[in-house]
Amino acid sequence: MIREDIRKIVRNAAEKKFGNIGEPVFTVEVPENSEHGDYSTNIAMALARTIKKNPLEIAALLTESLKAEKLFSSVAAAPPGFINFRLNEVNLLSEIQKKLKNKKAFGKTNVGKGKTVLVEYFQLNIAKRPHVGHLRSAVIGDALKRVLLLSGYKAVSDTHVGDWGTQFGILLLGFKEAGMSVKDKKVLADPFGVLEELYIKENEKIEADSDRREKAKLEFAKLEKGDRENRKIWKWMVDISMKNLETSAHHLGLLKFDEHKGESSYEKDMPGIVALAFTKRVAIKKDGAAIVDLSDEKLDEAVLVKSDGASTYLLRDLATIQYREKKKYFKNLYVVDVRQQHHFRQVHFVAASLGFNFEGESRLVEFGAMTLPEGKMSTRKGNIISLESLLKEAGERALKVIKEKNPELKNMGSVAGAVGLGAIKYFDLSRNRKSDIVFRWEDALAFEGNTGPYLQYTHARLKSILRKAKKTVKLPKNIPVLSDLEHEILSRILSFEEAIEDSLASYAPNILANYLHSLAQNVNEFYHSHPVLNEPDEGKKAVRLMLVESSTTALKQGLWCLGIVAPEEM
């Protein structure tokens, strides 16, 4: 990566000039304003205190020795003490040319070679249909997995399905009382509709009657103890839900999950953990329950086992950590809603007290809530937007636009699907994952401006040029003078890997999304101001074709990382 190279060059130059400078904290970055060059560093300002000189003076001194580097065509000091670099164009073009030899591997690095990272996301609940609230975890997790893969990591994705817990007591109670059976034709015709209705009704009853809650909990306790009938019904619910999960994941275009280890799969490990918690005096008994007092951490009480003997979510998560610890993953990433932070802190402390290695190797990749303009989504309010209806609407709107703009297009249906999905995913991924998102149809399904379709469209236009150009032209021996815009675009394409690196470093897909949008803006400006096919100068034409080809490649690969398909035409 160029940025790394520049870092080393700058550091060496500083050491040569000023002797032992220790390990100064400084950055090499792409300046916001392209007039400041392709890269810049603040090392002079960082060194100012230790070597007691004016930053600008230091920058000027370093600039002198850096000018000899053949990587740069110019190096300049600028107030208050930046050093700005402009890349040598001959070098720039040949680097890009190298990258185009293997387009599928564009942006690929081996920084994660030999390391396996577990990513947990799209944690659906059994017997509930996925809705837009589940979207964030899915698309962020999927994007992380893709970026990890491109960076040379091995990635293991797991849905960690919510297939255990009191909710099944609630469902079982209602199911059995209504005299339903897993063989009923009525039930089989629309299992999710039946279960959802059941769940809502049953919750209402429980609200009104607290004895009923005890009954429901008893059903779950029975299930956990192995009651045959309850197990049978539960198994059926899990089976149909898993099928539904696969369908949703497929419709969302997610990479295949490596594991679907539901909470129930840790059932056998739970008693051991409880025993360990008592032996280590981490847990105490209280009213027949096993609890951990975390009031010193201001985290209240953590419950491992309830008074009725049933396990909790917390215990299941501890078992999950124990299991994953044995796998020796390089990192465990949990892509979860920020609202679960309290719970995860509890897990964190209990795990640490039990001697599990949680800290350092596991971390939350938390994201903000998705709400509706009128407030929170909830099943009870009945204002849930299902994932399927969102995807359907997206596809329909996209198709309408295509019919209007490009009625001749072949395979309209699949392009519409890609565009609709692209809009939805980009809407989510272009935002800082920690921010809350207000879901508005007109925003989530916008096709103009800073949107997924804008990037897809940019890609499709460039592709069109390449199709018409037919053969690629070889670069001439004498490289023509590039315009500032051409230079900037080529330089940005070369920093693709850095966008990936930065995006991964903070698990923030929006960094990559911003990079792509900015690239697309430059490319669109280029598109309208720099003719390619009609350019009479063969040398310029060749460079422009290369620019188009490399931009296309970068956009396509970047979109892939976001889980967005880039159609050839749209």
Add this chain to the structure above:
RNA sequence: CCCCCUGUAGCUCAACGGAUAGAGCAGCGCUCUUCUAAGGCGUUGAUAGGGGUUCGAUUCCUCUCGGGGGGACCA
């Protein structure tokens, strides 16, 4: 009561402690005899308030005032 997040343009969002705080939408004015106008160009417009740390603060600390979330033997 305790904990966490958050306050940037009319709206929705960006900005590793750096240079003139960027986009998109909405508004206004241009732009399809040229490679896809889902585009391009121009224009109006913002860091809630007070202290502090720093050569430099939207960013870090602190207080005030707003907004949101969490703290169930739910998940």
